[in-house]
Amino acid sequence: xxxxxxxxxxxxxxxxxxxxxxxxxxxxxxxxxxxxxxxxxxxxxxxxxxxxxxxxxxxxxxxxxxxxxxxxxxxxxxxxxxxxxxxxxxxxxxxxxxxxxxxxxxxxxxxxxxxxxxxxxxxxxxxxxxxxxx
Amino acid sequence: xxxxxxxxxxxxxxxxxxxxxxxxxxxxxxxxxxxxxxxxxxxxxxxxxxxxxxxxxxxxxxxxxxxxxxxxxxxxxxxxxxxxxxxxxxxxxxxxxxxxxxxxxxxxxxxx
Numbered sequence: 001x002x003x004x005x006x007x008x009x010x011x012x013x014x015x016x017x018x019x020x021x022x023x024x025x026x027x028x029x030x031x032x033x034x035x036x037x038x039x040x041x042x043x044x045x046x047x048x049x050x051x052x053x054x055x056x057x058x059x060x061x062x063x064x065x066x067x068x069x070x071x072x073x074x075x076x077x078x079x080x081x082x083x084x085x086x087x088x089x090x091x092x093x094x095x096x097x098x099x100x101x102x103x104x105x106x107x108x109x110x111x112x113x114x115x116x117x118x119x120x121x122x123x124x125x126x127x128x129x130x131x132x133x134x
Numbered sequence: 135x136x137x138x139x140x141x142x143x144x145x146x147x148x149x150x151x152x153x154x155x156x157x158x159x160x161x162x163x164x165x166x167x168x169x170x171x172x173x174x175x176x177x178x179x180x181x182x183x184x185x186x187x188x189x190x191x192x193x194x195x196x197x198x199x200x201x202x203x204x205x206x207x208x209x210x211x212x213x214x215x216x217x218x219x220x221x222x223x224x225x226x227x228x229x230x231x232x233x234x235x236x237x238x239x240x241x242x243x244x245x246x
Contacts, residue, residue: 020158020159021159023157023158024155024159045219049188049190049219052188052190055158056157056190056191056192057191060158061158061159061192103191103194103195104227105191107226107228108191108194108223108226108227111226111227
Protein backbone atom coordinates (compact mmCIF):
# COMPACT_ATOMS: atom_id res chain seq x y z
CA UNK A 1 0.00 0.00 0.00
CA UNK A 2 1.45 3.36 -0.95
CA UNK A 3 1.54 6.35 1.36
CA UNK A 4 -1.52 8.55 1.01
CA UNK A 5 -3.86 5.72 0.02
CA UNK A 6 -7.27 6.28 1.60
CA UNK A 7 -8.41 3.55 3.96
CA UNK A 8 -12.13 3.11 4.58
CA UNK A 9 -14.31 0.68 6.49
CA UNK A 10 -12.15 0.90 9.55
CA UNK A 11 -12.08 2.78 12.79
CA UNK A 12 -11.04 2.99 16.39
CA UNK A 13 -12.76 3.43 19.73
CA UNK A 14 -10.92 4.93 22.67
CA UNK A 15 -12.23 5.16 26.19
CA UNK A 16 -10.44 7.48 28.60
CA UNK A 17 -10.81 8.41 32.23
CA UNK A 18 -12.05 11.93 32.93
CA UNK A 19 -8.51 13.21 33.16
CA UNK A 20 -7.62 16.39 31.18
CA UNK A 21 -4.09 15.07 30.71
CA UNK A 22 -5.46 12.28 28.53
CA UNK A 23 -7.18 14.54 26.00
CA UNK A 24 -3.87 14.97 24.19
CA UNK A 25 -3.70 11.20 23.71
CA UNK A 26 -7.10 11.24 22.03
CA UNK A 27 -5.97 14.06 19.74
CA UNK A 28 -3.00 11.98 18.65
CA UNK A 29 -5.23 8.99 17.93
CA UNK A 30 -7.70 11.16 15.99
CA UNK A 31 -4.89 12.63 13.88
CA UNK A 32 -3.49 9.18 13.16
CA UNK A 33 -6.88 7.91 11.98
CA UNK A 34 -7.51 11.07 9.96
CA UNK A 35 -4.21 10.61 8.13
CA UNK A 36 -5.46 7.25 6.87
CA UNK A 37 -8.03 9.12 4.76
CA UNK A 38 -5.23 10.36 2.52
CA UNK A 39 -6.40 13.95 2.96
CA UNK A 40 -4.03 16.88 3.45
CA UNK A 41 -2.59 18.04 6.78
CA UNK A 42 -5.10 20.90 7.02
CA UNK A 43 -7.87 18.29 7.11
CA UNK A 44 -5.98 16.23 9.68
CA UNK A 45 -5.48 19.32 11.83
CA UNK A 46 -9.21 20.09 11.72
CA UNK A 47 -10.06 16.58 12.94
CA UNK A 48 -7.41 16.82 15.68
CA UNK A 49 -8.75 20.17 16.85
CA UNK A 50 -12.41 19.13 16.74
CA UNK A 51 -11.92 15.85 18.59
CA UNK A 52 -9.71 17.51 21.20
CA UNK A 53 -12.20 20.32 21.66
CA UNK A 54 -15.15 17.93 22.09
CA UNK A 55 -13.24 15.88 24.67
CA UNK A 56 -12.11 19.00 26.51
CA UNK A 57 -15.67 20.28 26.76
CA UNK A 58 -17.03 16.96 27.98
CA UNK A 59 -14.25 16.33 30.49
CA UNK A 60 -13.60 19.83 31.78
CA UNK A 61 -10.59 21.11 33.62
CA UNK A 62 -11.42 19.81 37.07
CA UNK A 63 -12.75 16.38 38.03
CA UNK A 64 -16.51 16.68 38.40
CA UNK A 65 -16.84 13.62 40.57
CA UNK A 66 -18.07 11.46 37.74
CA UNK A 67 -16.02 8.30 37.41
CA UNK A 68 -17.46 7.19 34.09
CA UNK A 69 -15.10 7.35 31.13
CA UNK A 70 -15.48 9.44 28.00
CA UNK A 71 -15.65 7.33 24.87
CA UNK A 72 -14.46 8.49 21.46
CA UNK A 73 -15.42 6.42 18.43
CA UNK A 74 -13.93 7.29 15.05
CA UNK A 75 -15.10 5.48 11.94
CA UNK A 76 -13.99 5.76 8.33
CA UNK A 77 -16.33 5.08 5.42
CA UNK A 78 -17.05 7.64 2.71
CA UNK A 79 -16.93 10.04 5.64
CA UNK A 80 -14.89 10.25 8.79
CA UNK A 81 -17.43 10.09 11.61
CA UNK A 82 -16.66 10.88 15.23
CA UNK A 83 -18.87 10.32 18.25
CA UNK A 84 -17.78 11.48 21.70
CA UNK A 85 -19.96 10.23 24.53
CA UNK A 86 -19.96 11.24 28.18
CA UNK A 87 -22.21 9.93 30.91
CA UNK A 88 -22.31 13.36 32.47
CA UNK A 89 -24.37 16.44 31.50
CA UNK A 90 -22.29 18.97 29.60
CA UNK A 91 -24.39 22.11 29.48
CA UNK A 92 -25.76 21.51 26.01
CA UNK A 93 -28.33 24.30 26.23
CA UNK A 94 -26.94 26.19 29.17
CA UNK A 95 -25.06 29.45 29.23
CA UNK A 96 -21.26 29.56 28.96
CA UNK A 97 -19.61 28.39 32.12
CA UNK A 98 -16.39 26.97 33.46
CA UNK A 99 -13.12 28.05 31.95
CA UNK A 100 -14.51 28.85 28.56
CA UNK A 101 -14.62 32.34 29.95
CA UNK A 102 -16.59 34.60 27.65
CA UNK A 103 -16.41 32.11 24.80
CA UNK A 104 -19.73 30.49 23.94
CA UNK A 105 -19.30 26.86 24.92
CA UNK A 106 -19.83 25.20 21.56
CA UNK A 107 -18.87 28.13 19.32
CA UNK A 108 -15.62 26.67 18.07
CA UNK A 109 -17.11 23.32 17.11
CA UNK A 110 -20.19 24.90 15.53
CA UNK A 111 -17.98 27.14 13.42
CA UNK A 112 -15.41 24.50 12.61
CA UNK A 113 -17.51 21.47 11.74
CA UNK A 114 -20.30 21.63 9.18
CA UNK A 115 -21.93 18.40 10.36
CA UNK A 116 -21.96 18.92 14.11
CA UNK A 117 -24.57 17.88 16.66
CA UNK A 118 -24.60 17.82 20.42
CA UNK A 119 -27.40 16.01 22.19
CA UNK A 120 -28.24 15.29 25.77
CA UNK A 121 -30.44 12.36 26.78
CA UNK A 122 -30.71 11.96 30.51
CA UNK A 123 -27.19 12.01 31.90
CA UNK A 124 -25.63 11.13 28.54
CA UNK A 125 -24.10 13.82 26.34
CA UNK A 126 -23.19 12.87 22.79
CA UNK A 127 -21.20 15.01 20.38
CA UNK A 128 -21.44 13.80 16.77
CA UNK A 129 -19.34 15.16 13.93
CA UNK A 130 -18.51 14.03 10.44
CA UNK A 131 -16.53 15.14 7.42
CA UNK A 132 -16.85 14.02 3.82
CA UNK A 133 -13.74 12.33 2.50
CA UNK A 134 -13.12 13.59 -1.02
CA UNK B 135 4.39 18.88 23.44
CA UNK B 136 3.81 20.32 26.89
CA UNK B 137 3.34 24.00 27.61
CA UNK B 138 6.33 26.30 28.01
CA UNK B 139 6.14 29.81 29.46
CA UNK B 140 8.94 32.37 29.43
CA UNK B 141 8.45 35.88 30.75
CA UNK B 142 10.45 39.07 30.27
CA UNK B 143 9.87 42.78 30.54
CA UNK B 144 10.48 45.24 27.71
CA UNK B 145 9.41 48.83 27.08
CA UNK B 146 6.98 48.81 29.97
CA UNK B 147 5.29 45.64 28.75
CA UNK B 148 5.49 42.11 30.02
CA UNK B 149 5.98 39.57 27.29
CA UNK B 150 4.93 35.98 27.88
CA UNK B 151 6.38 33.66 25.26
CA UNK B 152 4.17 30.61 25.10
CA UNK B 153 5.18 27.37 23.43
CA UNK B 154 3.56 23.99 22.91
CA UNK B 155 -0.09 23.16 23.49
CA UNK B 156 -2.66 25.31 25.28
CA UNK B 157 -5.46 22.92 26.07
CA UNK B 158 -7.77 21.81 28.85
CA UNK B 159 -4.81 20.30 30.73
CA UNK B 160 -2.20 23.02 30.33
CA UNK B 161 -4.31 26.20 30.14
CA UNK B 162 -4.52 26.54 33.95
CA UNK B 163 -0.74 27.14 34.02
CA UNK B 164 -1.09 30.04 31.60
CA UNK B 165 -3.99 31.41 33.65
CA UNK B 166 -1.90 31.15 36.82
CA UNK B 167 1.00 32.96 35.17
CA UNK B 168 -1.26 35.81 34.02
CA UNK B 169 -2.85 36.03 37.46
CA UNK B 170 0.61 36.12 39.06
CA UNK B 171 1.83 38.88 36.74
CA UNK B 172 -1.27 41.01 37.24
CA UNK B 173 -0.90 40.47 40.99
CA UNK B 174 2.63 41.86 40.72
CA UNK B 175 1.38 44.94 38.92
CA UNK B 176 2.06 43.96 35.31
CA UNK B 177 -1.02 45.29 33.55
CA UNK B 178 0.27 45.54 29.97
CA UNK B 179 0.78 42.04 28.66
CA UNK B 180 1.95 40.73 25.32
CA UNK B 181 1.22 37.05 24.77
CA UNK B 182 3.57 35.70 22.11
CA UNK B 183 1.95 32.60 20.59
CA UNK B 184 4.34 32.07 17.70
CA UNK B 185 5.52 28.76 19.17
CA UNK B 186 2.05 27.49 20.12
CA UNK B 187 1.02 24.47 18.10
CA UNK B 188 -2.40 23.76 19.61
CA UNK B 189 -5.14 25.94 21.08
CA UNK B 190 -8.64 24.96 22.20
CA UNK B 191 -11.49 26.94 23.72
CA UNK B 192 -10.17 26.41 27.23
CA UNK B 193 -7.07 28.31 26.14
CA UNK B 194 -9.23 30.98 24.50
CA UNK B 195 -11.13 31.31 27.77
CA UNK B 196 -7.89 31.88 29.66
CA UNK B 197 -6.90 34.62 27.20
CA UNK B 198 -10.30 36.30 27.51
CA UNK B 199 -10.10 36.04 31.29
CA UNK B 200 -6.61 37.55 31.21
CA UNK B 201 -7.78 40.46 29.11
CA UNK B 202 -10.56 41.15 31.60
CA UNK B 203 -8.03 41.13 34.43
CA UNK B 204 -5.68 43.66 32.84
CA UNK B 205 -8.51 45.89 31.65
CA UNK B 206 -9.78 46.05 35.23
CA UNK B 207 -6.52 47.89 35.90
CA UNK B 208 -6.74 50.00 32.71
CA UNK B 209 -4.13 47.73 31.20
CA UNK B 210 -3.93 45.96 27.85
CA UNK B 211 -3.34 42.57 26.36
CA UNK B 212 -1.93 42.06 22.89
CA UNK B 213 -1.42 38.77 21.13
CA UNK B 214 1.29 37.77 18.68
CA UNK B 215 0.10 35.07 16.35
CA UNK B 216 1.11 34.45 12.75
CA UNK B 217 -0.10 30.89 12.26
CA UNK B 218 -3.14 30.55 10.06
CA UNK B 219 -4.46 27.50 11.91
CA UNK B 220 -4.60 29.51 15.17
CA UNK B 221 -5.88 32.69 13.51
CA UNK B 222 -8.72 30.60 12.10
CA UNK B 223 -9.75 29.68 15.67
CA UNK B 224 -9.87 33.35 16.67
CA UNK B 225 -11.96 34.17 13.59
CA UNK B 226 -14.43 31.29 14.11
CA UNK B 227 -15.11 32.31 17.70
CA UNK B 228 -15.34 36.01 16.90
CA UNK B 229 -12.32 36.77 19.08
CA UNK B 230 -10.25 38.12 16.19
CA UNK B 231 -12.27 41.32 16.66
CA UNK B 232 -11.76 41.31 20.42
CA UNK B 233 -8.00 40.91 20.64
CA UNK B 234 -5.29 43.04 19.10
CA UNK B 235 -3.39 40.37 17.15
CA UNK B 236 0.04 41.15 15.71
CA UNK B 237 2.40 39.29 13.39
CA UNK B 238 5.54 39.89 15.46
CA UNK B 239 6.86 41.23 18.75
CA UNK B 240 8.16 44.29 16.90
CA UNK B 241 4.64 45.10 15.69
CA UNK B 242 3.13 44.54 19.13
CA UNK B 243 5.72 46.66 20.90
CA UNK B 244 5.37 49.43 18.32
CA UNK B 245 1.73 49.90 19.32
CA UNK B 246 1.18 52.37 22.10
